Amino acid sequence: YMTEPIDEYVVQQLKEFEGKNLVSVTKEGLELPEDEEEKAKREEDVKKYETLCKVMKDILDKKVEKVTVSSRLVSSPCCIVTSQYGWTANMERIMKAQALRDTSTMGYMAAKKHL
Numbered sequence: 001y002m003t004e005p006i007d008e009y010v011v012q013q014l015k016e017f018e019g020k021n022l023v024s025v026t027k028e029g030l031e032l033p034e035d036e037e038e039k040a041k042r043e044e045d046v047k048k049y050e051t052l053c054k055v056m057k058d059i060l061d062k063k064v065e066k067v068t069v070s071s072r073l074v075s076s077p078c079c080i081v082t083s084q085y086g087w088t089a090n091m092e093r094i095m096k097a098q099a100l101r102d103t104s105t106m107g108y109m110a111a112k113k114h115l
Helices: 005-013 036-048 050-063 089-096
Strands: none
Touching (some): 036 050
């Protein structure tokens, strides 16, 4: 359940467990299995909502890196995920809470947000 702060450090370094690849669902690039019908619908949705994504990106400007259509959600209109190579949102929260943190790393390790 990732209840301890050390869990964030461990999971970032642990890429595989018992032959299964570990993937963070809070980061971009999550690939869910889909059949041909779902893939065609997602491609149609990408075209359908392209202008909406552009408008949302213009409104949010520097607060997010990009706005994309995803098959990640079913019952929510949107979610914010972090970039693939930055810290997770929980790790960023932990690092900001450190008393003796090194502020020089915050700029490049803080995750860019993706809507």
